[in-house]
Amino acid sequence: MIVQTAAVENSGEISTGKLGIWWLIGSEIMIFGGAIGSFILLRLAHPDWADNAGHLSVPIGSLNTLVLLTSSYTMVKAFENVKKRDRKKICRFLLATALMGLVFLGIKSFEYHGKFSHGIYPNTNLFWAFYFTLTGLHALHVIAGITAILILWTFGLRDRLWPPAPGTGTASPGSPGPGIDIIDISNFSDPSIRGGIIRPNVNMSIPGPRWSGGGRPIADRIELVGLYWHFVDVVWIFLFPLLYLTA
Amino acid sequence: MEPEKKGLGYFAIWVWLVALTVGYLVERFIGVPRHVALAVIFGIALVKALLVAWNYMHLKHESRIIFVILLIPILLFAILVLLLLPDITLVHRGN
Amino acid sequence: MEGNRHQARGNSAHHSHGDEKFIWKYVFSTDHKMIAKQYLFTGLFMALVGAFTAYLMRWQLAYPNTAAPGWGVVTADKFNMLVTMHGTIMVFFVGMPVLVAALSNFVIPLQIGARDMVFPRLNMLSYWVFVASVVCLLASFFVPAGASACGWTGYPPLSASQEYTGIFWGVVLWILALALEFASFTMGGINYLATFMCARAKGLTYSRVPLATWFLVGASLAFFFSVGPLIAGAIMLLLDNVAGTGFYLPQKGGEPLLWQHLFWFFGHPEVYVVFLPGLAAVLEIIPVFSRKPIFGYRTMVWSMAVALALSYVVWAHHMFISGMDPRLAMPFSITTILISVPFAIIIFCMLASLRGGSIRLATPMLWAVGFLVTFLIGGLTGIFLGSAASNIYFHGTYFVVAHFHYTFFPAVFFGGFAAIHFWFPKMFGRMYSERLGKIHFWLTFVFFNCTFWPIFQIGSGGMIRRIADPSQYRILDQFKTLNVFVTISAFILIAGQIVFVINFFWSIFRGPAAEANPFRANTLEWSAASPPPHGNFTAAPVVYRGPYEYSLPDRAEDFVPQNEPPLAQAEGTA
């Protein structure tokens, strides 16, 4: 039995949760890659699509890009405050991130609405088909991200990010606390054979109360959701010039 | 692990990202030739993506295994697009 | 709740925990072994559906336009539907769940000495998403205009617009079913890969991992990185159907070939997704039943890695006559021929592993050898299809049908049955009947060959695939009796599976109790109880050696389990 304390740092080791998220991102790259790749191939074949692209508003697109970039910044600030165990700030930054995600969606639907009112629909022609498919697929990811962030936010509000310090019954923000003692009986892996890369996983650790999700504090998930959110941001960073700026 | 005093770093990165985004627009105003413009646009996008991945996604602290997980799909994407160029793109352009 | 279930893991956990409610134990289980069984049973159920479609098609091909018992006349449009659903079901709903999901779930954690997958709840979710996918697919039989009839490859423009087949809901449900299936297996893949990377027992270095685990992980990798573009492609196909876009419709500026490329970019690795797990089982069985160390462990793992890498750049060999750019044919012919090299190496290593061993032809071994023989035929006939020149002649004929049945059937059923029999004692804690097992094998082996061997001849004689009524073509009259022969063989082949069903269910409930290590094998799963309790191992296994140390000269026993300490150390502690 290995008794470990949960001190999550970037020491070159990664948790299983993080590994899972990176695998997820890897598969998402292939999904977006397939869609974006198809667009690139056909876009190169049709220089005349520039006319259609000209209908997209670059200022609005740029604004949306800025919104999403800024939300990435607030997300990473939330993560930064996990290390400092500052619950208030975490909540504030998470909320800000989610709100900016919503603003992004709002602007996007404003754009959609503008297109519809000009009689432009996905079936108008191939360019618009790609436009609505790519941005729609991306918007779905934004919605998923917002949902995850808001869930974490409610955990934060209810002070469930860390298990309570012993005896007090509530988490103790600010103080580093004892961390959680996880009795790892889930696997017997030996760090030496993993080149110290991956932390032992704790999925079957003796279950604590509800907030110790899978043996790890909920707070750890902020980093995971953050990774996903930044990925969604990166996708937009490429979608924006591909669709808007090639007129 | 306190060598990474990144509180300010994150902000600086954000400033860079904003600046690069505005950079797109500048390029529009001065009106450079089209292929140069495209190179600049996608160069900027690449730099921005790398900035986010490197700093916000902490790739600079991450172990090699993550790079493997990331590079395989990126490579496959490149292969897919390159191999399909003759079949999808060039055919439509008529050569 | 959650907590209770997890505590119920001591070795007595099996019966003593009343609080482990039926629904948590059998339905929404997070135990990898239960999830493996769920996948197995779902897959075997779908195999029945797939076999039924095969029966109907074969009836129609032998006795055109007569009523098939239990259904009625198979009309031309129904035939198209049956072909489509047969291919889809057999590949995606039998091959994938039985070989990829059930085997990976059961074998990987046990062989690496983990207590469970690293994401047990994700694992459960992946199964239930798969169930939703199955429901979608089966529902499509009953919607207006019936199931999709565009072939299992769903080529547009046929599949992209209702106006070609008259089928709307069938196609939409078909796409949705595939999408859900891909989501499910992506979750599964994340789980298998992360578990493999993180949860190996102490001492289980990469060079000590059993080959079965290596090959299962390889299958997951093949799936994982190839499926994304097809998901994107499927979204576009869906939109073509429901939103009137024209991604694949030439009249709207779209490009049907794009789908073919996206499909086969996934499709070829997919062949390995079902093939590698079959190989995984066979590789594990060979050393155990020939009591010899495996030959060329490292060579095989590296060959697999090379094959995986190449598998992403061979896809267009499915498209030589599709009208794609002829300049692409050359490079794809070359990579296709290259990719047979690593597999040839693997096959030779297997033969070398068999050579001079004390071979015991128990049921799992019979299936393993049967796999080798039949797959070899499939692989050799693939050479004709791999080079563009002869492909142009064979493509679209029954030669292709025979070829891919000679690869798919061994992988899915020979490999699958090998695995089911080999791990049966571990899975259910009882032994199967050796006698019934052998009868089942010989029935399947003989009639499989009777069914598909003549098809090579029919195909090279010019019978094209996916035709509903061969009696319409003069040149096919010569194959009338042969087609009847094939059909009757196919019926016996399908009926022969009843032997398996009896053996399977009788043994689950009535078979003699199995000991922990009935086959005297080395790998870690055999050091757990049969069946292993929730949590698998009572104490942390520690691995001291490679997985294939059989018949060592300095040992009394002819096998050395991986978790047996080295001699000196054992004496020291004793």
Ligand code: HEM
């Ligand atoms: C019980 C044994 C089986 C029989 C008798 C059988 C028979 C058939 C027949 C008659 C066809 C239609 C050929 C045509 O008209 O073009 C077919 C197609 C096909 N079969 Fe099987 N099959 C069997 C097992 C399997 C298995 C195990 C797999 C794969 C795991 C499989 C995969 C396919 C595929 C992919 C197609 C092509 C469907 C299409 O053309 O769209 N079959 N099979």
Ligand SMILES: [Cu+2]
């Ligand atoms: Cu292929």
